[in-house]
Amino acid sequence: MIEFSTVVKSFGNQRVLQGLSFAAQDGRVTGFVGPNGAGKSTAFKILLGLLPAEGGYAQVDGLPYRRTLKPGKVLGAYLGPQHTPGMMTGRSYLAYTADLLGIPRSQGDYYLESVSLADAADRRVAEYSLGMRQRLGVAAAFMGEPQNLVLDEPVNGLDVAGVRWLRDYLRSAAQAGRCVLLSSHLLSELEMVADDVVMLQDGKTSRSGSLRELQSESTDIISVVTQDSQALLKLLQAERVTAQVVNGVVEVVGVSINQIAAILGRSSTSFTSLACKSKRLEDVYFEQFDASENHSEVREGMQ
Amino acid sequence: MTRTIDATQLEGNRPQTFWTILRAETLKLWAPGGVPVWIVVAGVLGILSGVGAALLSTVADLQSATPITYADVLTSGTIVISLVLSLATCNYVPREIVSGMVITSKYLVPRSGLLFAARVCSWMLISLLLGLATTFTGVVAAFALSDLRFEPGTLVHLVVALVLGSLLVALAHAGAAWLQRGAVIVAVGMTLLFVLPLALGVGSTLLSGVVGEFLKALSRASLGSVLFSALQVPMDGDGSLSGWGISVLGSVIWLTVTLLLALRAFRRPGYGDT
Numbered sequence: 001m002i003e004f005s006t007v008v009k010s011f012g013n014q015r016v017l018q019g020l021s022f023a024a025q026d027g028r029v030t031g032f033v034g035p036n037g038a039g040k041s042t043a044f045k046i047l048l049g050l051l052p053a054e055g056g057y058a059q060v061d062g063l064p065y066r067r068t069l070k071p072g073k074v075l076g077a078y079l080g081p082q083h084t085p086g087m088m089t090g091r092s093y094l095a096y097t098a099d100l101l102g103i104p105r106s107q108g109d110y111y112l113e114s115v116s117l118a119d120a121a122d123r124r125v126a127e128y129s130l131g132m133r134q135r136l137g138v139a140a141a142f143m144g145e146p147q148n149l150v151l152d153e154p155v156n157g158l159d160v161a162g163v164r165w166l167r168d169y170l171r172s173a174a175q176a177g178r179c180v181l182l183s184s185h186l187l188s189e190l191e192m193v194a195d196d197v198v199m200l201q202d203g204k205t206s207r208s209g210s211l212r213e214l215q216s217e218s219t220d221i222i223s224v225v226t227q228d229s230q231a232l233l234k235l236l237q238a239e240r241v242t243a244q245v246v247n248g249v250v251e252v253v254g255v256s257i258n259q260i261a262a263i264l265g266r267s268s269t270s271f272t273s274l275a276c277k278s279k280r281l282e283d284v285y286f287e288q289f290d291a292s293e294n295h296s297e298v299r300e301g302m303q
Numbered sequence: 304m305t306r307t308i309d310a311t312q313l314e315g316n317r318p319q320t321f322w323t324i325l326r327a328e329t330l331k332l333w334a335p336g337g338v339p340v341w342i343v344v345a346g347v348l349g350i351l352s353g354v355g356a357a358l359l360s361t362v363a364d365l366q367s368a369t370p371i372t373y374a375d376v377l378t379s380g381t382i383v384i385s386l387v388l389s390l391a392t393c394n395y396v397p398r399e400i401v402s403g404m405v406i407t408s409k410y411l412v413p414r415s416g417l418l419f420a421a422r423v424c425s426w427m428l429i430s431l432l433l434g435l436a437t438t439f440t441g442v443v444a445a446f447a448l449s450d451l452r453f454e455p456g457t458l459v460h461l462v463v464a465l466v467l468g469s470l471l472v473a474l475a476h477a478g479a480a481w482l483q484r485g486a487v488i489v490a491v492g493m494t495l496l497f498v499l500p501l502a503l504g505v506g507s508t509l510l511s512g513v514v515g516e517f518l519k520a521l522s523r524a525s526l527g528s529v530l531f532s533a534l535q536v537p538m539d540g541d542g543s544l545s546g547w548g549i550s551v552l553g554s555v556i557w558l559t560v561t562l563l564l565a566l567r568a569f570r571r572p573g574y575g576d577t
Contacts, residue, residue, distance in 0.1 A: 102317030
């Protein structure tokens with residue numbers, strides 16, 4: 001389990017993290033999202049002991065990471081392609097990682113093959129593409145088969161096969177009881193792999209919970225496919241229901257599917273389908289951040 | 304990338320000890336991206352230096368003017384090796400920081416003090432191993448090419464050269480790790496080793512009285528002076544053993560201070576994050 005408790009961190013006058021608290025549980029994939037500069041990478045570096053926290057603490061399995069004796073077994077981390085050393089070859093980098101973690105070098109070769117880098121193993125990392133660097137870094141993080149995984153934007157630059165491999169790996173890791181914490185800007189991708197989501201805003205957790213909870217907290221969209229959209233719009237307006245036409249489909253927000261079905265039943269309007277679709281993570285994200293922006297604007301206006 | 308990981312194929316890992324880290328750091332220096340070329344160059348120059356000394360000892364005129372001893376043949380390579388490896392580490396450390404390697408190493412080894420110690424020791428170990436290899440070739444060269452044979456004090460001379468050679472490399476590594484930037488390392492290194500002792504020496508001869516004596520003492524205590532004096536091991540009956548001992552002590556003090564400064568910098572959480 002990975003835990004952040006009231007973590008505070010500033011760079012100069014700028015407070016990046018102001019009381020960040022959340023826990024990523026074993027057996028689950030936790031997505032860590034937030035806008036650029038929200039402090040996600042800073043939080044990861046504090047967890048790894050690469051930056052000091054000014055307040056609060058970050059722990060892995062109940063201990064600060066710096067105190068662990070078997071780092072490879074406790075935590076695997078990937079912080080970005082800038083930390084995969086360009087002067088080494090792919091093979092020598094994984095051999096060094098294996099040596100430090102006390103695992104056989106053959107494991108490095110195994111992972112080179114797993115991430116499809118066996119053919120490029122003896123080339124310098126500086127010659128790799130972004131995607132290849134990503135794959136190498138991810139392979140290094142996975143090598144010790146750690147109980148906890150921390151991955152900062154691992155999907156960036158990966159090809160379709162790479163994304164799928166990573167998704168399968170992370171799912172199987174979580175199913176095996178391991179804790180996975182990953183940040184990503186690709187919310188549609190995160191949605192396919194995450195069990196829980198933590199949203200970071202202004203240096204603290206603005207929203208967290210299981211993906212399902214977050215989606216159910218948000219208002220569902222009811223979509224009605226009809227041949228006469230305008231007639232249905234008029235009908236809904238008469239019933240004081242707000243609706244709009246999107247790509248020929250009438251979308252309604254703020255009422256239940258039963259209410260819409262009742263309205264349609266009372267009228268003679270024909271329709272071909274009526275469906276309730278849950279909001280995507282992206283919708284939840286923008287709902288959260290747009291609301292906060294509006295809130296800030298109101299506050300600024302009041303001042 | 305269609306293969307998935309079968310965890311049952313993978314073996315568990317061992318606790319991370321100083322020896323695990325030392326082994327990894329030493330092997331890294333030999334691997335691509337490390338300093339294999341520097342190591343080979345140091346070894347070749349070390350061997351050539353020993354063979355050259357053995358050959359020079361056969362020149363009678365030269366031998367009567369400045370006699371080359373058996374100890375010289377055995378230790379000349381060690382000194383050359385430590386100088387080449389010192390340059391190598393000054394070149395390597397900033398490169399490693401810029402490439403993001405240090406940050407990677409620091410999160411792979413959360414106990415950064417242990418990591419730093421292992422890094423210093425890996426350079427010392429390579430210096431020692433190369434020094435021993437050139438000693439062996441020196442013995443062969445002396446036996447095959449010259450009439451020089453083992454004499455009293457040779458062993459002491461050899462051990463001192465090996466130890467001081469390693470300490471010089473450790474000092475260079477610590478200095479580079481502390482200063483981090485290539486240009487700064489070269490500037491500070493040149494100043495401490497050559498410019499400062501020379502300037503202080505010149506100053507002490509130009510100024511008389513207390514100030515002159517003070518500059519003279521500073522010149523003797525400067526890194527360049529103590530290091531080069533420490534490498535001049537007095538032979539039996541030389542009578543300058545205490546002076547040499549002070550130079551060795553001075554070198555150790557310089558090394559300790561530099562190591563502590565470097566360790567303090569290295570353990571700082573933001574160190575190596577470019």
